[in-house]
Amino acid sequence: MRRWKTHTPEGALDILERECAIKREIENCIRTVYEKSGYFEIQTPVFEFYDVFADGGEEVGQTAMFKFFDRQGRILALRPDLTTPVARVCATKYEKEQFPKRISYVGSAFRDGDAVAGALQKQFTQGGAELVGDGAPEADAEVIALTIRALLACGLEDFQIDLGQAEFFKGVIEQAGLNDEKIEQIRRLTDQKSSAALAEAIKDCSIDGNIKDLILQLPDLYGGIDIALDIKRKNLGRRAAAALDNVIEIYNILKDYGLEKYIAIDLAMVQGLSYYTGVIVKGFARGVGFSVCGGGRYDNLAGEFGKSLPATGVAIGIERVISALGDKKSKISVPVVDTIVCYAKERGVAYSVAESLRADGLCVEMSQINDTLFDNAKSRKIGGIINVIAAENIEIINLSDGDMKITSIEELLGGEGK
């Protein structure tokens, strides 16, 4: 036998019936929440031209993409995310439509390599909502609220959504007037919350005292909304102050939604700064080491596809939500077979019996009668078997107590004995 024939590649999993039922349920919960707010689903190709994703910034670099060629030698890539295709669609297919446009999606994304956090799963599923063509903080709050409601609908309770702002760091660092290398070092140390190393790194830089203090504080600027309100009193430059006002305003809008208890602030979220242009969103759930959702405002993305549009959105990691649900997963009902209709000769009668029962909402399997059928059904915990001997002679066998009664097709479908 060929060596790999019986395996799936690392990072790609079979999802068997129980897990699949749970996954479908979670996806449907999220879909329903999105659609009720007017975020209708679109589907984009699983693979696209590499060019679409090539400028995706540091988060999804060249090495993180699965690539191949078409017959004309053009590079194709499995989509590493679903936001970029949505931006492409908005700037091209929807170019002449009315904006703002609300769009949602649920689908697989693919990332190769080990550089991506938690990328043991190279194929994973994202559900997301994007509000394109609206630059107001109300739009950011809307997708954040939508995400919170979607997580709640999935049954998640113990989670927290952190808000950051890309412009805050950019504004503070702009005031310091440092070179790019130094900025990148400060960004990295801030991201890692390495306060001591950060102090060491800027010790000898000639920066205004106030700004220096502010940079030193960056790693600790996370927690409740007070963090943002406190720092507002500091002597901030215009850009950083505007960023802070934006976060506070989004928080206040979410308060009107009654969802502020899920919100925390982290002004030191400084990953993906080349991509995000405003609020940055990241969600955490107890018990899962990776974020369960992420997103933010990305006003420059659609422009790369030919139409400049402000946009904001958040994507939920379906597999991560499922793992965060832990024991709560067991409450999700998985489909079970209610009964097996079996027959020896009367296949036609058995078929119409089965179809009628299905029409009544039961889950019905059909089988030719055989020696192992009863044991097989018992081990699968199926409650009963209907043995169609003839139209007037139908045995209903209760597998839990072995009780058997004889009925006719009319009686059975008339409502008795189900």
Place this chain on the structure above:
Amino acid sequence: MKYLTIALAKGRLAQLAIEIFEKAGLDCSELKEKSRKLIFTDDKNKLRYIFVKAADVPTYVEYGVADIGIAGKDTLLEEGRDLYEMLDLNFGRCKMCVCGKKGSVVPSGFMRVATKYPKIAQSYFAGKKNQTIEIIKLSGSVELAPLCGLSDVIVDIVESGKTLKENDLEIMEKISDISARLIVNRVSLKMEKARITDLVEKIAKEI
């Protein structure tokens, strides 16, 4: 209350970590007993300690199986995990260096580099020095490679320099300083902020 899990690297790093934890007021007596157990619990402080291989500490912490870990900067650089690196504990000090035969110089063109740290070597030569190299991954006694002609140079940690000296090798270039770091999972810090920052602050005072 949930137990916080701390991942320690088996060996000397763990001993030094335990010392600093004790100074910070944690009871680590059970951890110091000679035993082959891999998990210890401190019920009073709701802490759990796990002992893992040094190179695996960042993995346990990134996945959130451990909330906190003590790992050498060398493994952090090599593993490149997405973590908070909150404290430099200042012990386990050494240097990551390019070393070669005494009197030789680092070739400027193509060369072979033997190392236990392929990512660090690659990012140093390809990234910083813009030099194309071939990496030969070894798992120990890296010093042998240039002596036997397996590679031109090695990239490895140097502590006292004694092994180098005894084998007629020397440091040619320093890549970076290494020391033990306290790392924290990105979700744990957010979900258990009060307990983790309290612990971090206590430890920070004892560095």
